[in-house]
Amino acid sequence: MSDSTAAKLQTPWRLTSPGDLETLRNDIIESQDPNRPTIVVCHGNGCLAGGGAKVAEAFRQGLSDAGINAKLMPGVKTTGCQGLCSRGPLVTIQPHGFCYQRVQPGDAAEIIEKSVMATEPVERLMHRDTKTGEVFHTEEEIPFYRLQERRVIQKIGKIDPTDITDAIATGAYSSLAKVLSTMTPQEVVLEMEKSGLRGRGGAGFPTGRKWRSALQAIEKKGRPVYVVVNGDEGDPGAFMDGAIMEGDPHAVLEGLIIGAYALGAEKGYLYVRAEYPMAIKHLEMAMAQARSYGLMGENILNSGFSFDARINRGAGAFVCGESTALFTSIEGKAGNPRPKYVRSVEEGLWGRPTVLNNVETWANIPLIMGMGGEEYAKIGVPHSTGTKVFCLVGKVENVGLVEVPMGTPMTRIVEDIGGGVGGGKPFKAVQTGGPSGGCIPYSLKDTPVDFDSLTKVGSMMGSGAMIVMDETDCVVDVGRYFLKFLEEESCGKCIPCRLGLSRMREILDNFSQGKGSAADIEDLTSLSNALKDGALCALGSSAPNPVLTTIRYFKDEYLAHVEDHKCPAGVCKSLITFAIDPEKCNGCMSCARNCPAECITGKKKEPHAIDASQCLRCGICLETCKFDAIFVS
Amino acid sequence: MEKITFQINDREVEARPGWTVLETAREYGIEIPTLCFHEAVLPSGACRLCMVEIKDGDWSKLVASCIYPAAKGINVYTETERVSNVRRWIFEMLLAQVPASPEIADLAARYGVTRTRFPVKDPEEMCMLCGLCQRVCEEVVGLSAISTVDRGVHKRVGAPFLRPSDVCVACGCCVNICPTGAMRALFDSIRGETKTTLTQLTA
Ligand SMILES: Cc1cc2nc3c(=O)[nH]c(=O)nc-3n(C[C@H](O)[C@H](O)[C@H](O)COP(=O)(O)O)c2cc1C
Ligand code: SF4
Ligand code: SF4
Ligand code: FES
Numbered sequence: 001m002s003d004s005t006a007a008k009l010q011t012p013w014r015l016t017s018p019g020d021l022e023t024l025r026n027d028i029i030e031s032q033d034p035n036r037p038t039i040v041v042c043h044g045n046g047c048l049a050g051g052g053a054k055v056a057e058a059f060r061q062g063l064s065d066a067g068i069n070a071k072l073m074p075g076v077k078t079t080g081c082q083g084l085c086s087r088g089p090l091v092t093i094q095p096h097g098f099c100y101q102r103v104q105p106g107d108a109a110e111i112i113e114k115s116v117m118a119t120e121p122v123e124r125l126m127h128r129d130t131k132t133g134e135v136f137h138t139e140e141e142i143p144f145y146r147l148q149e150r151r152v153i154q155k156i157g158k159i160d161p162t163d164i165t166d167a168i169a170t171g172a173y174s175s176l177a178k179v180l181s182t183m184t185p186q187e188v189v190l191e192m193e194k195s196g197l198r199g200r201g202g203a204g205f206p207t208g209r210k211w212r213s214a215l216q217a218i219e220k221k222g223r224p225v226y227v228v229v230n231g232d233e234g235d236p237g238a239f240m241d242g243a244i245m246e247g248d249p250h251a252v253l254e255g256l257i258i259g260a261y262a263l264g265a266e267k268g269y270l271y272v273r274a275e276y277p278m279a280i281k282h283l284e285m286a287m288a289q290a291r292s293y294g295l296m297g298e299n300i301l302n303s304g305f306s307f308d309a310r311i312n313r314g315a316g317a318f319v320c321g322e323s324t325a326l327f328t329s330i331e332g333k334a335g336n337p338r339p340k341y342v343r344s345v346e347e348g349l350w351g352r353p354t355v356l357n358n359v360e361t362w363a364n365i366p367l368i369m370g371m372g373g374e375e376y377a378k379i380g381v382p383h384s385t386g387t388k389v390f391c392l393v394g395k396v397e398n399v400g401l402v403e404v405p406m407g408t409p410m411t412r413i414v415e416d417i418g419g420g421v422g423g424g425k426p427f428k429a430v431q432t433g434g435p436s437g438g439c440i441p442y443s444l445k446d447t448p449v450d451f452d453s454l455t456k457v458g459s460m461m462g463s464g465a466m467i468v469m470d471e472t473d474c475v476v477d478v479g480r481y482f483l484k485f486l487e488e489e490s491c492g493k494c495i496p497c498r499l500g501l502s503r504m505r506e507i508l509d510n511f512s513q514g515k516g517s518a519a520d521i522e523d524l525t526s527l528s529n530a531l532k533d534g535a536l537c538a539l540g541s542s543a544p545n546p547v548l549t550t551i552r553y554f555k556d557e558y559l560a561h562v563e564d565h566k567c568p569a570g571v572c573k574s575l576i577t578f579a580i581d582p583e584k585c586n587g588c589m590s591c592a593r594n595c596p597a598e599c600i601t602g603k604k605k606e607p608h609a610i611d612a613s614q615c616l617r618c619g620i621c622l623e624t625c626k627f628d629a630i631f632v633s
Numbered sequence: 634m635e636k637i638t639f640q641i642n643d644r645e646v647e648a649r650p651g652w653t654v655l656e657t658a659r660e661y662g663i664e665i666p667t668l669c670f671h672e673a674v675l676p677s678g679a680c681r682l683c684m685v686e687i688k689d690g691d692w693s694k695l696v697a698s699c700i701y702p703a704a705k706g707i708n709v710y711t712e713t714e715r716v717s718n719v720r721r722w723i724f725e726m727l728l729a730q731v732p733a734s735p736e737i738a739d740l741a742a743r744y745g746v747t748r749t750r751f752p753v754k755d756p757e758e759m760c761m762l763c764g765l766c767q768r769v770c771e772e773v774v775g776l777s778a779i780s781t782v783d784r785g786v787h788k789r790v791g792a793p794f795l796r797p798s799d800v801c802v803a804c805g806c807c808v809n810i811c812p813t814g815a816m817r818a819l820f821d822s823i824r825g826e827t828k829t830t831l832t833q834l835t836a
Contacts, residue, residue, distance in 0.1 A: 317784075334784075339678030341701050492781075492788035494679050495761070496719070499726040502786055503751055523750060530722035533695040533715050534681045 012164075014294040016302040018177035021168070024293075028169040037075065037116045039063075040092040042157060044081025044243060045278070046400075047088035051104070052078075055089045058105035062112045075116075080247015080282075081239075082157035084144055086399035087127070092157075097138040100125040130397060130422065147417045150403045151379075151387050152363050153240075156247030161282045164289035167250040173295050175366040176254050179261060180303040183369075188262035189215060192365075194373030196385035201230050201321075201358030202436065202462050203538070204384075204451040208373075210355060214263055214345040217353040221346070225353040227256055227265045228330070229362055231272040231279065232314045232321035235434030236485060237465035240389040241359035243401055245272065245279035248363070249286035253309070255365030257296060260307040263355060268309035271326050274316050283311055318489035322537050323348075323356050325491070336491045337537035358463070360389055380406030384450030388461070394431075394468040395421045402466075404449070411445040414468055421470040428469045429553070433462025435482040436542035438549030439475065458549040460542070474571035475550040475557050480508045482546045486539060497540030500531045504547065511558065512572040514565035521558050525551055570632040573617040577633055582607035584629035591621035591630065641709045648703035655683055655698040658711065665711055666720065666740060668812055669763035670699045674772045680763055682723055686713045695719065725749040727761055734759040734813035760790055760815035766807035776800045779807060779823060790815075792823045 015021050041047075041056040059076045068075070082090045087101035093115045100111060100122065107125060114120040127136040127144075139145040159166040167173075179188055193208030218225050229252060233241040245252060256268050272280050287309065290296040298306045312330050319325050320335035327349045329335030340347075348354020364386060368376045377385045384406035390413065392402050397419030404413060414420065414427055421427045429439045432449070438459030440447060447453055451461050469478065483505040492498045507524050510516045528544030535541040551558060560566045567575040580591075580600075587605040592598075597616045602608030610621070610630075622630045636647040641654075641663055648657040653676065658665050668680035676699040683698045688708050695715060710716070724741035729751035731737050741747065767779045767790065778801035780793045792798035801824040808816045 339676075339697070339700055341696065487786055490785040492762070492783075492785040493677075494681050495723050495726065496681050498762070498786060498788065499730055500722065503726060506751075526718060527722050529715070530719045534684055534719040534723065536678055536681065536697070 012289065012292040014292075016294065018174075018181045018301060021173060021177045021295075021301070024165075025168050025171075025174070028165045032169065035095060038094040039076045039111075039116065040082075040094060040158070041076060041078050042080075042082040042088060042090040043078040044085065044088075044157070044247065045239065046081065046085030047090055050088045050102075052089040054105045055091065055103050055108065058108035059091075059112065062108040063116075065109070066112055066117070077160050079158060080156045080161050081243040081401055083153075083401040084127075084142075084398055085401070086397070092139070097140070098122075099127060099137070099139055099142065101127055130419065131424070144398045144400070144402075144417055144419070147412065148403050149379075149387055149405050151367055152251070152360060153244065153247070153389055153401060153403050155251070156243060156401075159248065161247050161249055162285050164250065164286065164293065167248070167286075171370075172250040172366075173254055173290075175369040176257055176295065177301060179258050179369050180301055180305060185262045185264060188258060188369070191368060191373035192262070195368045195376040196373075196383070197361065197364055197368060197376070198384060198451060199358055200360035200364070200388065200464070202433070202460070204461055207357060207361055210345060210357075211259070211262060213343065214353050214355045217343075217346040218263065221353055223264060223353075224267065225263050225265045225355070226349045227260045227263060227268040227309075228326070228349065228354060228356040229256055229268070229270040229272075229359055230321060230323070230326060230356055231270055231276070231359045232318075232326065233273055233276075233359070233463065234318040234321055234489075235436075235463050235465045236482075237391055237393045237467050238434060238463050239391050240401060240464050242273070242276050242279050244359050244363050244389070245276065246282050249279075249283045250290070251363040251366060252283070252359055253286055253290055253296065255362035256309060257300065257307055258365050258369055259355060259357070259362065261305055265355075266307055268307065269330055269349070270309060270311045271314060271320075271330060272311055273314040275314075280311055280313065287311075317491070318486075319491050319537070319539050322539060325537070326356065327354070336493055337539075339493070339536055360464070381448065381450050383452055388449070388464060390449075390464045390466045392418045392466050392468065394466075395427070395470040395473065396468040397422050406450040407448040407453075409446045410440065410449055413449060413466065414445070418468065421468060425470065428471050428473060429475070429550075431459075431467040431469065431478065431546065432465070433460040433542075433545070434465045434467075435486050436460060436538065436545055437462040437465075438545045439469075439478065439553060440549070441553040443553075458552055459545065472569055472571065474512075474567055474569035475554040476508055476511045476561055476567070477569075477571045479547045479550055480505060480512065483508065483543065486543045490539065491537075494534075494536035494540060496531045496534035497536070497543065500527060500535070500540070501543060503527065504531075504544070508547070511561045512567070513574040514561060514572075516562040518559065518562065520562065521551060521555070576617060577612050578610050578615055578617065578619075578621060579612075579631060579633065580608050580610055581629045581631060584627050585625075586627055586629075588627070590624045590626070594620050594624045596620065637703045637705050639703060639705060639707045639709065642711055643708075652703045653699055654685060654696070654701045654703055654709055657703050658685075658698065658709075663711060665698055666744060667699060668740075668761065669765060671765055671769070671810055673810065674765065674768040676700045677764055677768065680723070680761070682720060684716055684719045686710045686716050720744055721746055726751060729753050731759050731761045731813055731815070733757050734761075734815065736813050737761065758815075759813045759818065761813060762788055762790060763812060764790075765810045765812065766790060766816050769806045769810045774802075774804055774806050776802065778802075790819065798823055 039059045063075050089103050091100040091103045098115050127142045136142045189211045197207045198204040315329045315335045320329045322337050324338035325335040380386050387403050389403045426442050429441050431439050487501045490497045528548050531544050585607040592600040597614050599611040599614035665683050667683045678697045678700040684695045685698045724746035727737050728749035732753050770779045771777045778798040782789050803824045
């Protein structure tokens with residue numbers, strides 16, 4: 001690197017043309033030695049919870065202990081979520097790409113010695129297939145990554161999200177430069193329409209069409225118009241939007257600025273869930289850096305177009321993610337849905353034309369502008385173009401962040417990428433769309449995962465949480481869980497939702513105690529339909545989906561509860577009994593010592609027994625027994 | 634001003650610009666039950682009793698007629714199976730929620746709902762949170778002495794922070810507008826120490 005390049009990279013300079021951006025990018029790339037080893041430590045939420053920060057610290061310490069000159073080899077880089085959360089803390093060594101999993105601070109010295117100073121793998125910390133025992137060295141080899149098509153989250157886990165130069169080196173803001181220098185706002189909207197992109201926040205409304213109607217509304221009502229990012233992600237199990245904002249905030253900003261240019265908006269808002277402090281911090285840093293490089297603010301890249309945005313912290317309620325509630329919340333009022341039949345493109349924030357899109361939707365825009373709408377539309381399937389990011393959670397081997405083309409069969413995501421439920425057993429069901437979505441049974445495992453196919457089987461895309469269930473999950477219990485969640489989150493404004501959710505939950509509570517009848521299942525269905533038709537906003541109207549789909553696909557399991565008073569999955573406490581198999585019990589007494597009800601008796605080295613009348617059905621004994629002697633029936 | 638022509642129950646109706654479907658229906662004497670609607674205040678779309686079905690070929694959806702604007706050429710139906718299903722469940726839930734309100738029981742009975750499958754929670758309860766009292770106080774009286782406290786299933790009506798209100802002048806508008814008689818019982822907890830009494834007001 002020449003001294004002048006180094007000096008230029010020290011302080012941000014105001015870019016005044018697309019050429020400037022290109023120069024900066026080349027300078028950054030030139031300043032980086034591609035052969036210099038870098039220790040990339042995941043700082044996504046999962047890995048941080050597992051001690052990722054301590055691991056990074058151990059590597060820094062290890063490098064200095066090994067006497068490696070920090071100037072020559074800065075070495076440690078922290079990134080957003082690398083994806084395979086269930087095997088964190090994750091560490092990747094570049095340039096050869098060795099992937100290390102479940103890394104502890106104590107492993108740092110060995111990894112530095114073998115993989116940083118030399119190019120040897122440390123296989124004991126590498127991905128091992130639980131079935132075949134095969135060891136994989138790099139991302140390209142691990143099926144979890146190999147079978148994905150990472151576009152939107154391509155840079156997440158690779159770049160340092162707090163350093164704009166790292167993002168620019170990988171092409172950030174080049175789509176913005178292209179748009180500002182070669183496209184009219186009309187052409188941007190046309191490309192969006194050609195792309196076929198549908199909103200990733202749940203409902204799947206075509207984004208190009210939304211922008212087009214906003215333009216029409218602006219024609220009628222004039223400006224100002226606002227662009228808004230919906231980052232209120234609150235579905236249980238969903239963390240993709242958080243991962244995007246934390247791991248590649250520039251992708252969201254770049255998309256937002258392009259959208260603002262297309263609509264002629266001067267101001268934007270990022271509504272981010274309050275429980276995402278890291279996303280807020282990274283977005284704030286990204287905006288400050290983008291401003292200092294002239295990529296946001298006054299006269300962006302000397303194009304004459306000015307735009308700025310600010311962050312609004314979410315009010316902490318799930319319903320604030322609903323578009324009209326989100327607007328009232330930004331306006332400083334209580335975030336309740338607005339009972340009005342007007343579209344927010346016409347009357348959104350402060351009654352002005354407004355375009356609200358989801359985080360992932362915005363992050364797709366730079367890709368679309370980069371490759372062109374027509375090319376983008378070739379990814380995925382005809383009515384669901386592009387890719388979708390999912391959070392794979394629940395009873396699945398590989399919990400984490402997954403991106404695949406729309407239309408990918410469910411089984412490929414859950415079994416091939418996710419590694420299945422473990423033990424070679426089939427999964428029982430997959431819940432897509434969170435509390436608003438539905439349960440898809442194993443028999444429909446080949447369902448293509450796209451907007452229309454999921455709707456057809458009674459579920460929905462939702463935001464992208466995919467909760468995998470196995471035979472130990474009870475559908476009645478799952479329904480109760482989601483209803484309880486929504487009951488707490490209902491704003492209470494309309495009667496069907498405020499009263500209906502608790503009444504539905506009460507019926508399920510009865511089922512879980514073996515009370516009720518087949519007629520109650522009919523009532524539950526009919527009440528569900530009343531909520532679907534009657535509730536004011538989509539929180540209430542989509543709330544019955546988990547119940548309706550489980551009744552549709554697992555009716556026998558409901559009947560088992562109400563008619564046979566049995567919970568086949570062994571979950572509903574009132575319907576199960578714990579017992580000890582005398583053949584397997586060797587009298588180790590560990591269950592008896594741990595039982596909080598002290599209802600397990602037996603002599604040392606002799607079979608024990610549980611007094612069912614005293615048993616709390618807490619399941620502690622089941623966990624403590626090392627000999628599989630305790631069973632549920 | 635140009636009139637808006639559309640259909641309710643296959644009958645042609647005319648609305649003035651700005652009218653809702655409910656206003657139009659009432660103009661023609663077509664009955665749609667409502668609870669949270671009152672001419673004196675802005676509609677709030679909260680009770681969902683006024684749902685009607687709009688059909689267009691195979692496509693149809695339910696909307697709240699008190700806030701749905703009359704629009705040219707729409708086909709509105711007030712007595713479909715889906716509409717009745719929503720009404721029936723709202724009534725059944727209300728019968729269990731506000732068992733002490735004879736007004737609700739009467740209205741439900743008019744639509745054929747006389748029993749409820751749900752257990753009663755509080756036999757004394759009369760308020761079904763239609764919000765009319767709050768809206769009349771804010772919009773007509775201009776005082777906002779009443780608010781809703783808490784949210785979701787815990788929502789209640791009362792003076793802000795559930796302490797007697799300093800601004801209440803005991804005009805009694807809320808008592809008069811309340812469709813269930815609940816405000817009569819709540820009134821004392823909202824107004825502070827005032828000279829007038831409820832009997833004087835409503836007498
Ligand atoms: C109760 C409720 C919660 C919602 N939460 C979110 C959310 O957290 N993030 C989001 O993008 N959309 C959420 N939505 C959907 C939004 O209302 C809106 O459709 C979406 O932000 C539009 O963006 P899109 O077209 O890019 O998907 C929610 C909807 C409802 C009814
Ligand atoms: S459906 Fe639920 S969250 Fe939506 S307006 Fe009604 S009460 Fe509020
Ligand atoms: S007190 Fe009466 S008017 Fe006020 S919310 Fe309750 S039922 Fe409605
Ligand atoms: S009268 Fe329309 S929602 Fe209550």
